Amino acid sequence: MKVWRYGDNVNTDQLFPGKHTYTCSTSEEILPHLLEDLDPSFASSVKPGDVIVAGKNFGCGSSREQPALGLKAAGLAGIVAESFARIFYRAAINQGLVLVELPEAVAAWRESDEITIEPAAGVIHVGDRSFQVPPLPEMLLSIRDAGGLLPAVRARLEIERRTENHD
Amino acid sequence: MGLTFAQKVLARSAGLSSVEIGQIVTVHPRHLLTHDNTAAIIGKIGEELEQYGIADPDQPVIVLDHISPARDTASAEAHRRVREFIARFDLRHFFDIGEGICHQVMLERGLAPPGEIVVGSDSHTCTYGAVGAFATGIDRTEAAALLLTGETWLKVPPTIKVLLSGSLPAWVTAKDLVLKLIGLIGADGASYQAVEYHGDIDKLGIDERITISNMGVEMGAKIAVFPVDDLTLDFLKKTGCSRTESQLIWADSDATYERVVDFGLDEVEPVVALPGAVDDVVCAGRVSGTKVDQVLIGTCTNGRLSDLQAAADILKGRHIADTVRLLVLPSSRGVFEAAIADGTISDLSIAGAVILPPGCGPCLGAHMGVLAPGEVCLSTANRNFKGRMGTPEAQIYLGSPLTAATTALTGVITDPREVVEPAAMDRLRSGGER
Numbered sequence: 001m002k003v004w005r006y007g008d009n010v011n012t013d014q015l016f017p018g019k020h021t022y023t024c025s026t027s028e029e030i031l032p033h034l035l036e037d038l039d040p041s042f043a044s045s046v047k048p049g050d051v052i053v054a055g056k057n058f059g060c061g062s063s064r065e066q067p068a069l070g071l072k073a074a075g076l077a078g079i080v081a082e083s084f085a086r087i088f089y090r091a092a093i094n095q096g097l098v099l100v101e102l103p104e105a106v107a108a109w110r111e112s113d114e115i116t117i118e119p120a121a122g123v124i125h126v127g128d129r130s131f132q133v134p135p136l137p138e139m140l141l142s143i144r145d146a147g148g149l150l151p152a153v154r155a156r157l158e159i160e161r162r163t164e165n166h167d
Numbered sequence: 168m169g170l171t172f173a174q175k176v177l178a179r180s181a182g183l184s185s186v187e188i189g190q191i192v193t194v195h196p197r198h199l200l201t202h203d204n205t206a207a208i209i210g211k212i213g214e215e216l217e218q219y220g221i222a223d224p225d226q227p228v229i230v231l232d233h234i235s236p237a238r239d240t241a242s243a244e245a246h247r248r249v250r251e252f253i254a255r256f257d258l259r260h261f262f263d264i265g266e267g268i269c270h271q272v273m274l275e276r277g278l279a280p281p282g283e284i285v286v287g288s289d290s291h292t293c294t295y296g297a298v299g300a301f302a303t304g305i306d307r308t309e310a311a312a313l314l315l316t317g318e319t320w321l322k323v324p325p326t327i328k329v330l331l332s333g334s335l336p337a338w339v340t341a342k343d344l345v346l347k348l349i350g351l352i353g354a355d356g357a358s359y360q361a362v363e364y365h366g367d368i369d370k371l372g373i374d375e376r377i378t379i380s381n382m383g384v385e386m387g388a389k390i391a392v393f394p395v396d397d398l399t400l401d402f403l404k405k406t407g408c409s410r411t412e413s414q415l416i417w418a419d420s421d422a423t424y425e426r427v428v429d430f431g432l433d434e435v436e437p438v439v440a441l442p443g444a445v446d447d448v449v450c451a452g453r454v455s456g457t458k459v460d461q462v463l464i465g466t467c468t469n470g471r472l473s474d475l476q477a478a479a480d481i482l483k484g485r486h487i488a489d490t491v492r493l494l495v496l497p498s499s500r501g502v503f504e505a506a507i508a509d510g511t512i513s514d515l516s517i518a519g520a521v522i523l524p525p526g527c528g529p530c531l532g533a534h535m536g537v538l539a540p541g542e543v544c545l546s547t548a549n550r551n552f553k554g555r556m557g558t559p560e561a562q563i564y565l566g567s568p569l570t571a572a573t574t575a576l577t578g579v580i581t582d583p584r585e586v587v588e589p590a591a592m593d594r595l596r597s598g599g600e601r
Contacts, residue, residue, distance in 0.1 A: 009354050009444065013552040017559075018531035022234050023241050025207035037554035057355035057387065061552060062531070063290040064204075065306035086359050086389055087290055091306035137191050139320055150211060153312045157219055 001049040001077065003115055004042065008055035012088070014038035015059065015067035024066060027073030034070045048075025051115040053106055055081065059088025065095070072097040072148075078117045080105050080124065093140050094149035100124050105131045119144075169419025171326040172392055173361040176301040176416055180284050188423075190323045198260070198278055199226050199313045200287030202269045202527075203233040206245035208288065209252050211311045221256050222317030228260040228278050229253065230269035234534045235526035237264075242534075267499025267525040270294040270467040274377065275501050277406035281395045282413025286310075286319065291467055291549065293383040296362075296392035297376035298399050299414065303389050324361045324389050325425035326418070327352075331366035333433035338584040340477070341375035342469055342547065342567035345382045346438050348430060350448030358387030360425060363418055367432065368393055373402045374473045381468045382549050385445040437570050437582050439545070442562035443553055451570050451582040458490070459564075460542040462575040465496025465523070466530045469547035469568050472505050478572035479511040481586070482518035488578030493520040494536045500525055520575075532557035545574045 014037045016030065024030050035042040052058075052071070058081040059067060068091040071079070078098035092099050098119050105126050109115065113127035122133045136144065146152035170178075170185070178185050181192035201208055209216060221227065229249060237243035246264070253261045262272050270291055273279045281299030286292065288310040295302035305319065313319055335344060362383055368376070376393050383391025393399070394417045400410070437451040464470075464478050475497060487493045495515050497503040503525055506512045516522055521536075528534030530548040537557030538544055544556060544563045551563035566574070569583035576586060 011550075011552045013531075013550070013554045017554050018533055019537070019557055021531070022203050022206075022245060022533060025210060037559040057358060060354055060387065061290065061550060063288055063292075063304040063306055065308055068306070069308075083355060083358060085355070085387060087304050087306060087384075090309060094306055094308040094312075137322075139191050149308050149312050153315055154215065157215065157315060161219075 001051065001114060002047065003109065003113065004039070004046070004050060004052045005109070006038065006052065006054045009057045009060055010038060010054055011061035012059060012064050012067060013061055016064060016070065018062065018064070021064050021066065027069060030066045030070035031074060034067070034074065046074045046076070049077050051077050051117065052079040053081070053109050053115070054079065055106065056083045058084050060085035063087045065091040068092045068095045068097050078119070080115065082106050093144050096144050096148035098144070100133050102131055102133060168423060169421035171361065171422045171424070172363055172416060172418045173301065173324050173326055173390065175418070176282060176284065177321060177323050179413070179416070186323045188323050188325050191320050192323065193318055193320055194284055195223070195318050196226065196286045196313070197280060197283040198228050198285045199310060200228045200230070200269055200273060200285065200289065200292060201310050202230050202289060203242070203245060204288050204307055205229050205249045205252065208307045208311045208314070209248070211308065212315060215315055219315055221314055224256065224258060226317055227258055227314060228273060229258065230262040230266065230272050231264045232268050233527045233531070235264040235524065235528070238534045264526070265500060265524055267501065268467045268470065268527055270381065271470070271498035271502065274298065275406055275499055277403065277408030280408055280411060280413065281399065281403070282411070282416040286313070290384045291381055293388060293391050294377060294381040294467060296380040296383060296390050297373065298403060299392060299395040301390055301392070304384060322359070324359055326361040326363055326422070327357055328424040328427045329362060329364050330427060330429050331364060331368060331432055332429065333367060333431050334370040335432045335435055338569065339435050339437060340567040340569055341371060341378040343438050344432065344435050345379045346440055346448045346565065347435055349382060349386045349446050352386045352428065354385065354444060354446040355387045357383070360388060362386070362388045362391040364391070364393045369396060369398070370432065372473065373398055374471045377471065378468055385549055437567060437584065439570065439580065440551055440565040442551055442564060445549070445551060445565065451566060451580060454564070454580050455582055457580040458543060459545050459574055459578060459580060461492045461494065461536070461538060461544040462571050463494045463496065463529055463536065463544060463546040463548060464568050464571045465494070465498060466527070466548040467498055468549040470496055470498030470502065472502050472511070474547065474568040475502070475506045475511050475515065476509070477568045479514040481569065481572040481583070482576060483514040485518055485576060487519040487575040490578045491575055493575040494523055494529060495520045496523045496529065497525045529556060531555060545571055545580060547571050
């Protein structure tokens with residue numbers, strides 16, 4: 001796995017340029033442009049299991065969800081940051097993408113350290129150090145663990161439909 | 168113990184007697200705004216829409232504005248899919264190309280009622296805090312879920328109280344105020360938090376409050392809200408937004424705040440945000456003389472009548488520098504027509520401006536007026552991120568309509584106090600919704 005290290009205030013225009021926002025919606029369309037204006041090498045070399053480590057306010061700016069959708073589709077194991085911008089945070093939960101908001105873990109990372117995230121156990125391993133990840137609220141956890149918001153909503157609507165049919 | 172605006176609105180909307188900071192509540196927003204991204208949103212849930220329909224057909228508001236009119240076949244097809252969706256589900260709050268930028272349309276059509284929750288798949292949905300709405304941005308997937316369920320979750324945010332005092336000096340606008348405030352608080356300084364404006368707000372017109380709330384997200388805020396006063400009530404009346412109980416919701420005087428920021432209006436000067444970061448703010452004078460290729464006046468931040476009038480007052484009877492292009496982007500058809508009626512548009516056009524149809528295009532590099540590599544733009548928009556206007560090799564400064572107009576006049580970044588005429592300032596101070 002590779003760790004991609006970025007700084008503070010990485011914004012959505014860097015993660016996915018606005019000029020593509022209304023022509024690229026599916027993961028296949030998004031992937032070639034991921035992080036285009038931040039790190040042109042990212043899209044062609046990101047591998048499943050990779051991790052992004054960043055500073056504060058990751059994902060600030062627009063409400064566009066393509067960064068979260070694309071990073072999930074690329075198989076990213078998660079993003080570890082000092083903090084996330086709120087719409088990006090929601091978008092990531094809604095795609096089932098793992099976020100770890102933990103400044104200690106960011107500070108602990110050294111070049112060549114591997115990172116492993118265990119979302120269910122709430123643990124992140126950075127090199128030979130391990131950190132507890134603050135647990136997500138139950139409602140957000142249920143969305144992430146369903147694989148994202150739409151799978152969760154589909155399941156809910158289906159249950160409601162069946163219940164109505166039984167009444 | 169007193170409660171904040173956010174606590175009161177979220178408790179009321181969730182049907183609870185009270186809520187704690189950090190609590191997650193389920194709410195049914197009054198409206199859900201989507202724009203050109205409606206095509207992608209409904210594309211996620213085509214089958215479910217057929218099976219379950221729309222949970223609350225009065226909830227969605229759809230405005231085509233981001234690539235307006237269509238740029239190419241792909242955007243034309245996306246617009247067509249949206250129009251077919253509107254017809255299929257017989258939705259009543261639809262505004263086709265040319266009606267304006269979604270946020271201005273929401274306000275002008277009375278679709279952002281004070282004290283009520285409005286969410287939108289656009290980060291600048293926070294704009295409607297100007298008239299007392301609890302308005303915040305969400306992503307496309309959440310908008311899709313809302314179409315199907317009518318509901319979403321919100322975390323009760325802690326609140327920053329910004330206490331405004333004094334009044335803005337001549338030559339200084341609400342844009343300078345909010346840029347300076349963002350510079351002070353930082354691009355993430357209000358992250359996950361609500362911002363309430365208190366103090367001498369009666370000195371700010373509705374247009375100015377809209378500019379300030381619009382930029383709330385640039386300091387990370389979930390909402391950026393003003394109390395409802397007589398000015399707001401006059402504005403709401405004109406927009407057909409009927410008076411409701413929820414309009415009276417405001418923070419208690421003994422509410423608990425995360426932080427109180429005292430902000431003096433008298434000390435604000437014309438400022439610009441330097442390329443790359445909205446919170447990298449300096450006095451306009453510090454970069455005066457910087458050569459500019461393009462000036463953009465308009466957008467959801469500064470495209471209202473008082474903004475265009477301010478620019479026209481400087482440019483009337485003069486001509487922009489021959490080394491610069493000036494684009495003017497009115498924020499709605501209503502603004503555009505008013506600016507035609509009072510001569511503002513002809514003043515700007517005669518001065519050399521290119522008038523664009525109301526919409527978003529150049530602000531996000533999506534359509535018209537994009538920059539070439541190496542070019543410099545001074546824009547009245549809300550973002551100057553690398554790549555924002557089409558190429559990562561261009562530079563974008565943010566400033567007020569006055570700074571933009573004086574910069575267009577000289578071709579280099581210019582503090583408006585260097586060229587503005589007193590008469591123009593007098594008209595600005597008494598104009599707009601003030």
